[in-house]
Amino acid sequence: MRLKTVFAAALAAAGLALASSAPAAAATFRFAFQGDLKSLDPYSLNETFTHGMLGNVYEGLTKRDKELKIIPGLAESWEQVEPTRWRFHLRKGVKFQNGEDFTADDVVFSAERSFKPASDIKTRIQPAGTKAVKVDDYTVDFVLPSPNPILNYEWDTWYIMSKKWAEANNSVEPQPGAGQQMSYAALHANGTGPFIITEHQAGVKTVFKPNPNWWGKPEHNLDEVIFTTIANDATRVAALLSGDVDFADPIPLQDIDRVNGSANAKVMQGPELRTIFLGFDQYRDELKYSNVKGKNPFKDARVRRAFYLAIDENAIADKIMRKAATPSALMISPLLFPLSKDFVRPKADPAEAKKLLAEAGYPNGFEVGMDCPNDRYVNDEQICQAATAMLARIGIKVNLLAQPKAKYFAKILVSGGYDTSFYLLGWTPNSLDSFNVLANMYGCRDEKGAGGNNNVGNYCNPKVEALNKAILVETDTGKRDKMIEEAYKIGQEQDWGYIPLHQQALAWGVSKKMKIVQRADNQILFYWFRKE
């Protein structure tokens, strides 16, 4: 009898334990990403995944909604008092997660912190020399040395930090690259956003809990979020299929059918903002990796056009990208430029390409070295191999050098002296605006990279330069878009400055229990996610 009672009690206790743990487990969202959350300091690394993760914890003066439209964040509203003075009215009653009030001082402090030498987001507040001035506790003015119509375009990832907290924890400066002291802000977070980081083990796992004092109304129903890095593609897919994680990003193209065929998960695909393209060295007087001596064939627009026409992007999108890519006529995603429908990608035409090469004086083609990453973009090396084969049809012999990104970027970017003749690269404008593309991809640079720092091949046309200068200060949207269109017309349809290939598709592996929002910039913002 006694034994029976004990047994019953134990059963009841177990039942209770089960009952109390079940709902908590139900709303735990586990997800895996291929990379690490390297630092919790929102100013140390200008990178999409980091911005997305920290965007669940920190907030900017503005935010972007599910369609990437700018909406109020920590600022309720703003206006341009004059072209060089913007006024932001801050949200009242907002508290940081450690309980401090959010005020104008924090905004001024965050602006100054973003300009510090160790900051990786120095260009969030443009142009250089812009000052943040406190008007009262809930009003801040930004005084610009020259007008900038897109001042707040990147502010959704310029996260506001608490002045008092940073000062108290020796984190006024972002963690310097070579610093020996441990930075408190790199390991702890104190934002105003919907989630709090309760545990962070760098490179292993990060645990988020909802912020009960958040000023907004939560759309999610999560009680806990556990992020783990899973670098190995096969393991990540297996973790999703076995239900160990509710979300895995990215899913390799070859596994998409397998995931879709499984009982408990599916792949959510959508266009990403990044444009994958090929670029030419148009700067050196003699092409470095080539059998053409004494001159640079890529200085001739006919040769560039011939390359463009030789490459069959539709075949690449169909076969190599398995339709998970949208061929692009421009160096920017059509989602980001309203007039992009006026541009049509010319069809591949090897015969015409051969004719152009002959006109330019290369009837038998030539040899050129090509640089390509093999672990950066979706199927990057395979794209380069396909391009190599397609160019062979018009007599161009491509010597392909595909390397891991660490070596690839060290070679072709400014630190390697732009050491390339022909290359594949991807670009997403952080500001989600064409000016970023025109400045970075079409802006002339010098040998040290001043100007268009990422214009690897140094495409340079004074007409585009002049348009760029005008676009930078034009505040009328209609006029501005027309000028951007003209710049693209010159850069692509006259000069054939680049070969835009496609926008690759996002491939998020999602458990069927989850309802999620996929934003085209690939930020994982789980404050919109729901688990059933």
Place this chain on the structure above:
Amino acid sequence: MLAFILRRLFQAVIVMLTVSLIAFTLFRFVGDPVNQMVGIETSAADRAALREQLGLNDPVLIQFARFVKNAATLDFGNSYQFKTPVIALIADRFPATMELALASALFALLVGIPMGVYTAIHRRSVLSNVLLTVSLVGISLPTFLIGILLIFLFPVTLGVLPSFGRGEVVSIGFWKTGLLTASGLKALVLPAITLGLFQMTLIMRLVRGEMLEVLRADYIKFARARGLTERAINFHHALKNTLVPVMTITGLQLGSIIAFALITESVFQWPGMGLLFLQAVQNVDIPIMAAYLLLVAFIFVTINLIVDLLYAVVDPRIRLDARAV
């Protein structure tokens, strides 16, 4: 004995210096760390300043000297990626690797030795042949493939055991252990088997070979003639005398289990030092790479030393020789 240990320690220092010098020379070919530390829009001037701050513009020998000087005080600098001291990162990951390595070594011994003994005694039985054939898998399939197969079989198809990670961990002082929680133990099973399979096969075949040798020896025949039980002969007399080579191999293999755990760790996303190292290679995180290689060299040297000392304990002849010298 003391002189022996001192001599070995001196050799250890030389080995470690050589390892780090070779490592340092190789780091020049891994890529540019600065590109991995900043976003793509960071200006050329900022990149140059960062290079200067990190001391990457100095000649290799100066960088090496600086590293040795700091390493002597156990200061390995800050990780470029995580902005935290490398020593803290490695200390954080060390228990995971050790638990995995020890679990797989135990698995290899506890399964490998009985299998070796059995196949030696029952040479012609069907089970022996099956065991020997199956053990070929352990020797011929690469670790990552075994890992993927196990993941596909257990978590994905059968829905048992976790597919990645280490489960819940409990902190005992600085040591975070997964051995005290159910999820931690479950998570340990597949990686430990994957990592230990090769060693298990090795030990099984080694024990079998040695046993076959010993069972033919005169003293075994004599023991049989005296009428000792089979059990006593096989386990007390025969097995004991096969253990010296087994111990050597196990000891040396423990070093490689720790060092090569990185493949298993990457397949199972096991948060150990090996995974940290692999990620560091991808990100050109030189301080982590340098510290890890040094640590692995240290582990190898230490294990060798311990094995040498244990020899003397197990085999009195070595002890006597050492005294004579």
